[in-house]
Amino acid sequence: MDEIAAKDAIRSGLRAARRELEPAARQAQMDAAGAHLIDWLDKNAVHRTVTAFLSYGAEPPTGKLLTALHARGYRVLVPICEPERRLSWAAWYPGIDMARCAVAPIDEPVGPRFDASVMPLVDAVLVPAQAVDSNGDRLGQGGGYYDRFIASLDAAASRPALLAVVYEHELVEPGSFPVQEFDRRVDAVFTAAGRRTFGV
Ligand SMILES: Nc1nc2c(c(=O)[nH]1)N(C=O)[C@@H](CNc1ccc(C(=O)N[C@@H](CCC(=O)O)C(=O)O)cc1)CN2
Numbered sequence: 001m002d003e004i005a006a007k008d009a010i011r012s013g014l015r016a017a018r019r020e021l022e023p024a025a026r027q028a029q030m031d032a033a034g035a036h037l038i039d040w041l042d043k044n045a046v047h048r049t050v051t052a053f054l055s056y057g058a059e060p061p062t063g064k065l066l067t068a069l070h071a072r073g074y075r076v077l078v079p080i081c082e083p084e085r086r087l088s089w090a091a092w093y094p095g096i097d098m099a100r101c102a103v104a105p106i107d108e109p110v111g112p113r114f115d116a117s118v119m120p121l122v123d124a125v126l127v128p129a130q131a132v133d134s135n136g137d138r139l140g141q142g143g144g145y146y147d148r149f150i151a152s153l154d155a156a157a158s159r160p161a162l163l164a165v166v167y168e169h170e171l172v173e174p175g176s177f178p179v180q181e182f183d184r185r186v187d188a189v190f191t192a193a194g195r196r197t198f199g200v
């Protein structure tokens with residue numbers, strides 16, 4: 001089996017495991033992980049600006065976290081799917097008008113879209129993940145959107161912290177999923193247990 005097919009098979013298993021978690025258990029894990037994330041941001045996010053994602057399906061439910069960040073005065077940007085699997089970014093706040101994304105079952109805020117030139121003012125990018133290994137390698141939904149976006153930051157003098165949030169069983173050993181040359185590592189992952197950092 002090639003690496004793409006192997007990743008797809010592992011993604012299917014991870015999606016099934018997510019659906020097995022009761023919604024209340026998903027929220028409880030996210031509440032605990034989100035509290036660790038807010039603690040970290042409060043100490044480290046000098047621009048008080050983050051990008052996060054509006055979750056769908058059985059992803060860790062980010063709605064309460066985004067509302068809490070907004071209430072604490074953070075500027076919250078969320079991803080917009082653009083053609084050619086590129087991302088742009090739009091401001092999100094509770095009650096903003098939303099429109100359905102063309103390629104995924106996700107609602108996206110209406111309003112101005114920003115390209116990667118906003119990133120010097122962004123402290124942290126919350127990157128969707130289905131699993132993260134203890135090297136910081138990440139398995140996403142398979143669109144390659146975030147891999148392309150993170151690769152586009154390679155030339156920048158500084159870049160936001162790349163942070164993932166996963167359920168506890170999704171922080172796994174290296175070798176649990178294939179890692180390809182274009183995959184980019186996150187800097188830290190948050191689970192209900194706390195923050196785990198990676199790097200040399
Ligand atoms: N909550 C959340 N938002 C996110 C992501 C994510 O993983 N989670 N993304 C992380 O990258 C981007 C969107 N990722 C996508 C990943 C896969 C497909 C996809 O496979 N779409 C199907 C069509 C599905 C449909 O029509 O409903 C396809 O293209 O065949 C689309 C978007 C941006 N926003």
Ligand SMILES: Nc1ncnc2c1ncn2[C@@H]1O[C@H](COP(=O)(O)OP(=O)(O)OP(=O)(O)O)[C@@H](O)[C@H]1O
Nearest residue numbers: 007139140141142143144145146147148151182183
């Ligand atoms: N930097 C890149 N430039 C061009 N194509 C890329 C790049 N990174 C990934 N891709 C393409 O995107 C596809 C999906 O990548 P991958 O399986 O790593 O997705 P993912 O990391 O799970 O998804 P996402 O990044 O959206 O969360 C790959 O098969 C690859 O062809």
